[in-house]
Amino acid sequence: MLKLENISKKYHNKSVLENIDLEIQAGEIVSLLGQSGSGKTTLLNIILGLTKMDSGKIYYENEDLTNVKMKDRGFNIVFQDYALFPHLNAYENIVYGLKNKKSTDSKKELKEYIDFLELGPHLDKKISQLSGGQKQRVALARTLVMKPRILLLDEPLSALDGVIKESIKERIKSIAKQYQLTTIIVTHDPEEALTLSDKILIINQGHVSQFGTPHEIIHEPNNEFVKEFILKQLHIKRQNIFHLFGEQYA
Amino acid sequence: MPNIKLEMKVIYLAIILLFSVFLVLPMLALFYRSFQTTKGLELSNYINVLANGELLTAFMNSIKVSGLTAVISTVLAFMIAYALHCTNIQHQYKSIIKVGILIPMLLPTITYGFAIMYSFGNQGLITQLLGQPLFNIYGFNGLLLGYTIYTLPAAFLIINNSFMYIDKRFMVVSKLMLDGTWRSFFHTILRPLTGAIGGAFVLSFILSFTDYGIPASIGGTYSVVSTQLYQVMLGSIPNFSHGAVIAILMLIPALFGVFLLQYLERFNFHYDKITEIEMVEHKGRDISFALFASIVLIGMLSVFLVMFIAPFLTSFPYNLTFTWNHLINVFQSNDLIGVYKNSLIVALFTTIFGILIAYSSAIINARTKIKGKGAFDIVSMITNTLPGMVLGLSYLLLFNNSSLKGTFIIIIVCNIVHYYTTPYLMAKNSLSKMNPSWETTGGLLGDSWFKTIYRVILPNSWGTVIEMFSYYFINAMVTISGIIFLVSAQTSLVSSKIKELQHFAKFNDIFVLSLLIFFTNLLIKLFCDYLQKRRSLKNI
Known part of the structure; x- marks a missing residue:
């Protein structure tokens, strides 16, 4: 609460x-x-x-x-136009925070988030190649993996x-x-x-x-x-x- | 965009013709001359120059001192820009830093050298205050200090400008992702600024490498490329062919630098949106950065302090009684007031015609469909590469036997071409951002093309025109490298006169003339800022 x-x-x-x-x-x-x-x-x-x-x-x-x-x-936030790092691709953005957080079962969870948000086909794309909805989902994934x-x-x-x-x-x-x-x-x-x-x-x-x-x-x-x-x-x-x-x- | 009209073609051809005669031809003449010998065209000039150890030493010296300058300037500029954008230093104090750091731009570089001598020399102001000389100022140390003061404002402008376009929300994201200080710094500041930092480095290097004023005043026996070039051209035994070779060699690092700048362009970020955030409170950070910025600023400005004191003392540093005599002498000397007037005339005409040419070519490029309009982009790239000395030298070679020799016109044209890049890009940026259908709308409402430009385009870009004005005027007032080969006894300018006065050790006259330039430029700057402010108030 x-x-x-x-x-x-x-x-x-x-x-x-x-x-x-x-x-x-x-x-x-x-x-x-x-x-x-x-x-x-x-x-x-x-x-x-x-x-x-x-x-x-x-x-x-x-x-x-x-x-x-x-x-x-x-707490964590997804900003209005997502603030995704333009020099990293979709996947690198999603795992950005994981590098600072060492936990054991994160690999499996990561896959879960990616599947749940249907981001599998877009992981290698540059941020500028993503549509608005895809950017939104990448930003959500990046935030959610931080639990x-x-x-x-x-x-x-x-x-x-x-x-x-x-x-x-x-x-x-x-x-x-x-x-x-x-x-x-x-x-x-x-x-x-x-x-x-x-x-x-x-x-x-x-x-x-x-x-x-x-x-x-x-x-x-x-x-x-x-x-x-x-x-x-x-x-x-x-x-x-x-x-x-x-x-x-x- | 409107259809192509006859008047657009006329303007296009006129400007193309101008650059053909005053940029392309002189460059060709320079190349030709560098290969020309009594036996025809061959490489012997190059072989002779390169076999001469003196020039090679000068070349290495130039690279060494310019390289070190570029490192120092870039680091200082970055830290000061960081202080402005990433700390909670008081707003007013930030404004002081922002304005103060640009002050050296209002002075010719040749003045820096004399200010350094009078500050750090054996009898200098700062030496007197400290009790002993800090270092030997003639040669490497003096050059390094002078170049750093000269290039810091330019490096700062580049980095500071890019800082404005960084989306600060990324700092929040990085923090929420639990980044440590360094990872956060890398991803949210350093990486987005890579292009700008590289750009500042390259620009500082080129500026130092091609400057003539500072080594002319304080270089001592430490020879650099620009002083070599001057000696070969205007020394006791002038050798134009060798001069042409040195000019070409001087061009190489500049050329290399411009390609590097193009490459660095790729590293620039394009954020969708720019947001300011509140910086986290951190007193220690704020105080240390404020302190650092103050030290740099005071250090830089203290060098010029002597310029405001010495000319008002009878005989600095021996007789420290106050006097107006030096000032009165300058104003009573027809000779000195004459060169000041010359400088004003040159700056004024450079500004008026420079704006006309840069603005017209930008209109053709940004707002018409004329074939070959990209030529102006190429011109602006070439003028960006060309050191003033090289351009001036090529004019000397091409127009030496023409009636243009020794006129104001050739100096004015040289300035316009030399400083073309920045005003052209300013105008192009602002014109290309405007709604592309204004001319069509104007046409439908009964305006001719010229009338739409006068009634719609121009009023919406006044801010840019004012910026172009202060850029052209101030640069025309302070340049020495561009005009040193072109002035005659009748067309002498303040900056070249200072060079002459040096031989007679008339330092008071040098400082009074420098003050005249300084206050003239300051006046123009304040006037332009006032106009900008009034405009922005009106728009709100």
Whole structure:
């Protein structure tokens, strides 16, 4: 279980996050949803340990991580456009971290990850030869082999188009399920957040606007912001889809 | 891109003609001359020059001192760029470092030598402060110091620029993958910068190898290629054929260097995106790098300190009373003010016509479909290879009997060609990034091609034009190697005058003239920066 208590952060005297409380259960997928500048990425970086918070506490399994350094927290992240090393090929990227981690049964596990993410045919390719979806899967593999206690994903779908987007969504869900991996996702897209996660934290101007399941957010919106900026978008999309297929598919 | 129009062809042909006459022909003349003897074309000039042990020694000396300079400059430049990009040193202090390290660029290299003499010589300012001379400045040590000061800014610009395009998120990834310090440093900094570090090394080497100003002032009896070349051409017994051979030999390392640069290009990284991250807090690292940068900066600038003091003292270092006399003397001397005016005229015309030519050729290359537009890329590669001395010498050989000899025009053209590469690439980069359908849009809205360029293209590249302006102007003010063979008594420039004043030991005049160049360049630089700032404010 990951627990955030009263987290606040200021940049140049401007408050970015104020008194954020949050509890995430093991194996849950949670999305941090907000517009650009809402503070969602800052919160992700604070959990990761990259950004220092001004006040507040972080606990993982009742262990106080507040002053634990990034690399000792055991969390890991996949960045928005993957940050794969361009001078190494796909395979070298995947095993990059293994060279720092001596463990005995890692060979077999490595193969498991590669098979699970269907990366076998692409291992010898240069990063520039991979498609967006393949890059995403290589980045996931590189991160998963490190066996993170929590997986953080920064806008994992924004660089992907159409069909690939849906398949990566399924992939993320199955990873969380297969490995019982707590996953935290940053996104600005309500549809993505609501269809991908168990729970959603909606952030508006550094404050928690609502925290709940997709069902709760759709049916019991907490306030005007959630209605105006989150639900309205989904309603318009629904309208458009209905128009295309006809009302009988509602 | 618009269809080919007559006016594009005219511009294209005009610039091609210019480079044919002032780049291709002089080079051919140089080659021809190096093989020419009273008996026809043969190799005897080369054999004579190479059999002469003196030149071989000079050649080896040049390689030795330039090689060591390149190592030192590259390491220093890297560490300072690292201090700017990978530490939490205070923002204001970083700006000071960034600006301070470029200051030597505002001065001619020949001034460096005299500043070193007056700082580290037996009676020098720094020697006096320390109580004893640190080292013998004439020869190897002085050259090494001078070349390092000369090449550090250029090496720094290359590495610093590449540092800006490194995606810093990789440092986070590396840390999360539990990398140790060295593995992390290798994969996130050193490997992405390999191309730039190599580039800085090669450039430092070529700059030192081909510079004339520093060895002319402080070389002493330690002979290097450029001083040999000068002696052979303008010494007591001029030998143009041997000069041509030495010039060709001087070209070889430069040529080699440019190919090496092309090769190093492959090591450059192309990140999809550049992200800044917060650097981990580490007081020890910040303090040591701040200290290191300060020492380099102060060390470098302290050499020039004397230049601002000596001319205002009656007779440094013996009579230290304050006086305006030296300054007044210079301003009352028609001769000295005359050369300053000459320098201004040359710099101004170099800048105006240089921008016109570089910008036009960049437009032809980046925004038209004219056949053979790639010629300008080849020209820019050649001009990048050519040391100023070699270019100047080839002009001397080709135009010696023409009416161009001893005119400002030949000096201005030489500067324009000599410094063509950088402004051309600046313009080409910025023009090729603009939306390719602007000319078509302009045409559909009723503009002629020229009118679209004037109304759309030019306003969107003002920033680049301003950069080109300061590059051409400052370089034209400080160059000595390019013009040393071309100046006459009537067209003498400040940098060549300094060389002359050296013979009469008029060091106060040398420093006052150097100060004039320095403040003129500073003014231009500040003015250009101000224009850039005003532009960027307007755009927000």
